[in-house]
Amino acid sequence: MTSVAIIGSGFGGIAAAVRLKEAGVTDLVLFEKSSDVGGVWRENTYPGAACDVPSHLYSLSFAPKPDWSRRFAPQAEIHAYLRDVARDFDVLRHIRFGAEVLTAVFDEQAARWRLTLAGGEEHEADVLITATGQLSRPSRPDVPGLDRFEGTLFHSAQWDHDHDLTGERVAVLGTGASAIQFVPAIAPRTASLTVFQRSAPYVLPKPDRAYRARAKKAFARVPGLLRLSREANYVSNELRTLGFNTEPRLLFAHRAAYRRHLASAVADPVLREKLTPTDPMGCKRILMSNDWYTALQLPHVEVVTDRITEVRPHSVVTADGAEREVDTIVLGTGFAATEFLAPIRFTGRDGRDLHEQWADGASAYLGTVVPGFPNLFVLYGPNTNLGHNSIIFMLEAQVRWVVQAVRHLQQGRSRWLEVRGDVAEAFDAWVQQRVRGTVFAGGCRSWYLTESGRNTQNWPASTLTFRRRLHRLRPEDFAPAPAAVPVGGPRG
Numbered sequence: 001m002t003s004v005a006i007i008g009s010g011f012g013g014i015a016a017a018v019r020l021k022e023a024g025v026t027d028l029v030l031f032e033k034s035s036d037v038g039g040v041w042r043e044n045t046y047p048g049a050a051c052d053v054p055s056h057l058y059s060l061s062f063a064p065k066p067d068w069s070r071r072f073a074p075q076a077e078i079h080a081y082l083r084d085v086a087r088d089f090d091v092l093r094h095i096r097f098g099a100e101v102l103t104a105v106f107d108e109q110a111a112r113w114r115l116t117l118a119g120g121e122e123h124e125a126d127v128l129i130t131a132t133g134q135l136s137r138p139s140r141p142d143v144p145g146l147d148r149f150e151g152t153l154f155h156s157a158q159w160d161h162d163h164d165l166t167g168e169r170v171a172v173l174g175t176g177a178s179a180i181q182f183v184p185a186i187a188p189r190t191a192s193l194t195v196f197q198r199s200a201p202y203v204l205p206k207p208d209r210a211y212r213a214r215a216k217k218a219f220a221r222v223p224g225l226l227r228l229s230r231e232a233n234y235v236s237n238e239l240r241t242l243g244f245n246t247e248p249r250l251l252f253a254h255r256a257a258y259r260r261h262l263a264s265a266v267a268d269p270v271l272r273e274k275l276t277p278t279d280p281m282g283c284k285r286i287l288m289s290n291d292w293y294t295a296l297q298l299p300h301v302e303v304v305t306d307r308i309t310e311v312r313p314h315s316v317v318t319a320d321g322a323e324r325e326v327d328t329i330v331l332g333t334g335f336a337a338t339e340f341l342a343p344i345r346f347t348g349r350d351g352r353d354l355h356e357q358w359a360d361g362a363s364a365y366l367g368t369v370v371p372g373f374p375n376l377f378v379l380y381g382p383n384t385n386l387g388h389n390s391i392i393f394m395l396e397a398q399v400r401w402v403v404q405a406v407r408h409l410q411q412g413r414s415r416w417l418e419v420r421g422d423v424a425e426a427f428d429a430w431v432q433q434r435v436r437g438t439v440f441a442g443g444c445r446s447w448y449l450t451e452s453g454r455n456t457q458n459w460p461a462s463t464l465t466f467r468r469r470l471h472r473l474r475p476e477d478f479a480p481a482p483a484a485v486p487v488g489g490p491r492g
Helices: 011-022 075-088 179-189 213-221 225-238 241-246 248-265 269-274 391-410 421-435 463-469
Strands: 002-007 028-032 095-097 101-107 112-117 122-130 152-155 169-173 192-196 301-304 308-312 315-318 323-325 328-331 345-347 376-378
Touching (some): 002 391, 011 028, 011 391, 028 122, 179 192, 391 463
Parallel strands (some): 002 028, 101 345
16 A cells, blocks of 8 residues: 555656655656656657757756757657656656556545556555646547548557658648648658648747757756756746737737748749638647658648548548548547546545546646545646746646645645645636636637637746746645544555
8 A cells, every 4th residue: 555646757747746745745656657757748659749948948857957959859869868868867666657547536534545547456645646648648539430541540649650651642631730740750651641730720930959968968067057047948938928928919920920931932922822820829729840841842731721521542532522542541630628537537525536537527626636535736837837948847746746746645734635625716716817818818729728619728927937836735725634643554
């Protein structure tokens, strides 16, 4: 039995484990369904996969890395970084690999979480932390006939590296953050590449470059230089909160940069019209690429904006009646981001089902705790996503707060911590009211929104506001619990 159980071993799970160990909480276990750490950076191995946040900022504050190869790190390097952090901070011995959690039930009598793993094994923990992320379950489009396609079909997050695309007729569904990276990587070797676009994204130039050996040595040897780079990147990104969360018109500089990028990269007015977004800037994820527009102008590449009406065994049919024969379909259709914590089933006090409670859209106090689910802490939970800065900052703020909560329990001040319903409702009302004034409420269809239009993803304020609100655990925000029993202490 353990005092703390963590589900997932990506950035959130590893950060939580490190900080808990530093606080003296060593009786913990991480459950990882795969055979390796890394989360989204383990799973997404498609060609060209890389981060769109500067490397010095997209890393854990307690584990700076002076020798990133590029200003924006590629997938394999980020994955290797997470492996190194897990090893260097002695997290690996706490991880149970190949251990998928299917259900988690809160036992009120024992004040413990009972986990059931695939295969039937059970585990108990006083505290349960989920670090499964928002981008872990690939989304499959509802296209008639897709299941009857007889060629090769796979999602970008489940890339089939054994399948050679050389000389093939390839169809790509989607033009999101993954597609703009893998399309330029695969386009040159295909016989034909058809990109089916539902809506054009805003694409900015990516200020990427390789770090020279001299620069990496300086980051390693000059005191404070790496931290200065990190802070400069943070401040530069954080200033954009004004445009994203306060006054969308302040994104004028980004709109101008986008227009210059498109105009200089695409001479053909017909193609340029296809690649011109119709949604307000920022209501969908703003993308960065230096080769997306170039790839779309290759002679064998076609951008199709007509709606797909049907997939046949060897072709894709669009609303204009055109039929295009293809050998392989790659789904660049993103993730089921609004389905938080699925498919794990969580049962809280009085038999509450978490997914039923979230049927109209997920919500959590400070994006971290949910009424009716004592001692459950959700990292990268509802409304903690960002459009303007690094999610690592948000995760670390949550982790510091969760460590305070665990210490509170260890000291026997309460048997469990369950956020008050009125506190959670007031916070959710504040979030939803604030989000209505942000770029995310621009009226476009995006993965930020549920089917009913509720924004369950984005934080509608600055990251400093988020960190300030999680600076100190407030016991008065939690409902009275039964008589205190120290975590790990005797149980009746």
